[in-house]
Amino acid sequence: MFELEQLVVYPSQGVGKVERIESQEIGGTVAEFYIVRILSNNVTLMVPVMNAINVGLRAVCDNDAGLKIFECLKDRSDFTGYTGQNWNRRYREYSEKLKSGDLQDVAYVLKELFLIGNDKELSFGERRLLEQAMGLVSMELSFAMNRDQDEIKEMINALFVDVLEKQEEDES
Template sequence: MGEKSKNTGEIKVTSGKKEFSKGDLAVYPAHGVGCIESIESKEINGDTMNFYMMKIVENGMVIMIPTSNVESVGLREVIPEKEVPEVYKVMQEKAHGADNQTWNRRYREYMDKIKTGSIYDVAEVFRDLFQLKLEKDLSFGERKLLDTAQNLLVQELSTAKDIDEKSMMQEIEDLFN
């Protein structure tokens, strides 16, 4: 029943479609960009399992991700820089008609999109809430979601473009001016 931990250092894990190595940057849904700090083997109930130890860049939180669950938890690579203009296109589209829904229904819908881990879904949430904010006051929950979506976008896009977050935020603001 106890847990034994052993840091296995530089091993590469090849389960699932994507393998990550120590030092790789990756995106964990709803938490943002993190760095694979190590790959560790832990014995749990007599079974040895490998885990990615991922440190979230923004807040330093460490997440243990079973290497066999990479796809199911939505862990993915940071988008390549050439994909950034596609994300910008999504942000510049007209918001989808969410104004006839109650705020709590919108909130649930937007939270589900953020949890997918797709930068395109996060861009849609940001776009819709940003445009809604221009028309009316957002609820507290919607403001928090807008901030979350903005932070997730800035983290990943600045990483993809290899620029600082302040410059990335300015680029996003320029899209809406």
């Protein structure tokens, strides 16, 4: 059970805060809901308490888990390179990982798209997924590690500075 004022992560939306826990009657049955305000866009979500885990609501990771995410982003041993796989298939696969709410999966998408962008120009959809993954990872890590989100983004970008420099060369 989550507590009032607790920071939580809602899949594909990002970090939010539990503002209230309300009871509402729906179809003759009383149910409890977490009222969660997403911090990046001020959207308010009602998440049934009984279904919170099933929809992927979870606590923000801790500092140690954040450090492990940075280690995963640095590790390129699992990247096999751009395989020419249909971007549409990749897009669907990555979209599913972002919706999973699992920080490890979201970080995987972020790393893959950075590295694929080293081999070829990303499609518009892939660039959007990259931005979404960067936002989700950087926001959660900023709370987990008690740092500014922009600082976390800079730290992530520093891990891929070789990729970013190549992309800039290709564009000019």
